[in-house]
Amino acid sequence: MDSKTYSRLSLMMFLQFFVWGAWFVTLGTHLGNIGFTGSQIGYTYLMNNIAAIISPFFVGMVADRYFASQKVMGVLHLAGGVILYLSADVTAVGWLVFGLLLYNLTYMPTLALVNAVSFHQMESPDKQFPRVRVWGTIGWIVAGLSITFIQLKYFADVEKSSLPLKMAAIASLVMGIYSFTLPNTPPQNVGREITFGEVLGVKALRLLKERSFLVFVLCSLLISIPLAFYYSFANPFLNDLHMEGAAGKQTMGQMSEVAFMVLMPWFLVRLGVKKTLLIGMLGWVVRYALFANGNLGSGVWMLYAGILLHGICYDFFFVTGQIYTDRKAPKEIRASAQGFIALITYGVGLGIGSAFGGNIVDAFTTNGVKDWRMIWYIPAAFAALVALLFVTTFKDKKAEVA
Numbered sequence: 561m562d563s564k565t566y567s568r569l570s571l572m573m574f575l576q577f578f579v580w581g582a583w584f585v586t587l588g589t590h591l592g593n594i595g596f597t598g599s600q601i602g603y604t605y606l607m608n609n610i611a612a613i614i615s616p617f618f619v620g621m622v623a624d625r626y627f628a629s630q631k632v633m634g635v636l637h638l639a640g641g642v643i644l645y646l647s648a649d650v651t652a653v654g655w656l657v658f659g660l661l662l663y664n665l666t667y668m669p670t671l672a673l674v675n676a677v678s679f680h681q682m683e684s685p686d687k688q689f690p691r692v693r694v695w696g697t698i699g700w701i702v703a704g705l706s707i708t709f710i711q712l713k714y715f716a717d718v719e720k721s722s723l724p725l726k727m728a729a730i731a732s733l734v735m736g737i738y739s740f741t742l743p744n745t746p747p748q749n750v751g752r753e754i755t756f757g758e759v760l761g762v763k764a765l766r767l768l769k770e771r772s773f774l775v776f777v778l779c780s781l782l783i784s785i786p787l788a789f790y791y792s793f794a795n796p797f798l799n800d801l802h803m804e805g806a807a808g809k810q811t812m813g814q815m816s817e818v819a820f821m822v823l824m825p826w827f828l829v830r831l832g833v834k835k836t837l838l839i840g841m842l843g844w845v846v847r848y849a850l851f852a853n854g855n856l857g858s859g860v861w862m863l864y865a866g867i868l869l870h871g872i873c874y875d876f877f878f879v880t881g882q883i884y885t886d887r888k889a890p891k892e893i894r895a896s897a898q899g900f901i902a903l904i905t906y907g908v909g910l911g912i913g914s915a916f917g918g919n920i921v922d923a924f925t926t927n928g929v930k931d932w933r934m935i936w937y938i939p940a941a942f943a944a945l946v947a948l949l950f951v952t953t954f955k956d957k958k959a960e961v962a
Contacts, residue, residue, distance in 0.1 A: 561688050565681050565743065569692045572742060574699035575735040576674045579637075580667070581700030582728035583644070584608075585807050586707060586719040588796040593720035594651045598793075598925060602918020604657050605792045609911030611664035615672070616899060628746050629680070633673040634739030640666035641732035648725035667732075680745040690821075697818055701811040703727075708808025719799055719807055767897060772956035773888055777904060779841070779954070780881055782946045784909025786844055786939030787873075789917040791910070794851075797932050798863070801856055813870030820871035824879055833884050834954055840877025841947040843869050848940035852933045878905070 561569075591601045640663050647659030674696075675689075682688045706727070711718045718724065767773045798806035828836055847869040854862030882898060889897035920938050924931040 561682050566688075566692065568742060569678050569681060570695040572674060572677065572735075572738065573692050573696040574702075575731060575738060576670065576699065577696035578699035578703045579728050579731045579735060581703035582707070582731060583725045584791070585704060585795050585810055586724045588792050589719045589799045589806075590722060590724070591656075592796050593717075596653065597918070598921025598930075599915075599918035600653055600657075601796075602788075602792055602914045602916070602921070604660055605788070605914040605918075606911055607657060607661040608664045608668070609907055609914055610661065611668040613903060613907035613911070614665065615668035616903070626747055628744055629673045629676045630739050630742040630745055633670050633677070633742075634736050636666045636670050636673075637732045637736030637739060639736075641729045641736060644732060645726055645729035648722040648729065677742055677745045681743050694818060697814050701814050703731075704807045704811035704814075708805035711805055711807075719795065724807075765900070767888055770888070772954055775950065775954045776837075776881065776884065777901070779837075779946055779950045780877075780901060781904050781909045782949070783841055783844065783877060783943060784905045785913035785916060786848070786943045786946075788910045788913025789848070789920075789936075789939040790870075792914055792917050793921060793935070794867075797851065797930075797936075800930060800932065801863075803856060803863070809864070810867055812864070813867045816868045816871030817874055818871075820875040821879065824875055827876070828880060828883065833880060833887075833956070834951075836876050836880045837884070837954075838947060838951055840873060840875070840880065841943060841950060843873040843876060844943040845940050845947065847873055848936045848943065852936035852940065881905075 587604070588601050591604060596604070643659060643663045643666065647656060647663060650656040650659055678689060678692050707718055707724055710723070715721070715723065768777065795806055795810065798810070803809065831839070847866045850862040850866035850869075853859060854866065856863075881901065885897050885901050917939070921930060921935055924934045
């Protein structure tokens with residue numbers, strides 16, 4: 561991969577995650593401002609999870625058989641940009657949820673397509689892909705900092721407004737146009753029949769015969785449920801506390817994620833798979849306990865610590881989980897196994913968490929006032945129980961050998 565290709569792919573990855581970061585973080589705050597209840601906010605985020613479940617079928621059974629990846633990505637981003645812009649100012653619950661479902665159905669498949677375009681241009685993906693993928697995280701960070709810049713300089717209530725949605729829509733249109741200039745990535749499975757089972761990663765189900773992997777899958781599903789609380793309600797929580805520039809400050813979580821990603825090999829060698837996964841789970845317990853007790857006074861350090869824990873919470877569990885899955889799965893089913901884990905976590909687990917979290921918020925809301933202390937203790941306790949289940953039932957000494 562030459563420097564020109566690297567630059568083109570890096571810009572692609574930057575735009576891809578700028579789009580997501582621009583609307584996803586502040587959506588809950590905007591929805592609360594236009595009168596959505598906690599459960600309605602949760603169900604709105606659920607549209608992202610539903611799209612995450614559906615998108616592999618589109619990619620595997622349509623995009624990867626008939627069309628060049630960069631062209632499909634271009635069409636999806638252009639359509640998504642239009643849908644998101646038209647949905648931005650909608651306030652009716654049903655129509656806005658429907659609009660965001662349609663939008664997510666155009667966006668989520670592009671996560672696989674940007675990877676396909678990247679891998680096709682690389683001679684050594686293991687070494688080259690991380691250098692490109694990090695620009696996605698930078699794009700997410702820049703999106704959050706841009707919202708905060710607008711808030712501090714021009715528009716104090718930007719996080720409560722539809723402007724972040726419109727920013728994402730415009731960036732999506734730019735990404736759509738740019739996609740057509742990317743190197744050609746022809747369909748990889750022309751003429752090949754792809755079954756639903758392959759898309760779902762059914763081949764990986766045979767790994768569940770081993771108790772340790774079954775425990776890992778179950779705990780991956782369960783720990784994804786409290787994870788959804790952060791994505792849906794961290795920004796509304798910080799705005800309720802009147803934290804200035806909440807979206808920008810939340811990007812410290814992505815900065816932490818990059819730092820711990822670099823340190824992951826060091827930790828994994830010294831701690832092993834089980835301890836690393838356990839620390840990731842306990843990170844969620846600590847994070848939510850910090851949020852439950854934090855404030856903008858003497859407890860402000862708890863809020864920042866909770867945000868910065870994102871690197872441990874995400875990398876130690878989800879990245880280590882991907883590595884563990886790669887070790888357990890035979891070469892011929894590794895792709896299926898990774899797809900299965902992604903479906904279980906980002907689709908099913910986060911989907912349950914989105915719906916569950918919204919109902920918990922409603923349960924602890926009285927006359928429009930949220931009891932955030934109790935709201936955060938619920939996912940903290942849930943994560944603690946999952947960690948207890950994991951530490952007492954997961955035993956796989958073979959996986960500890962790198």
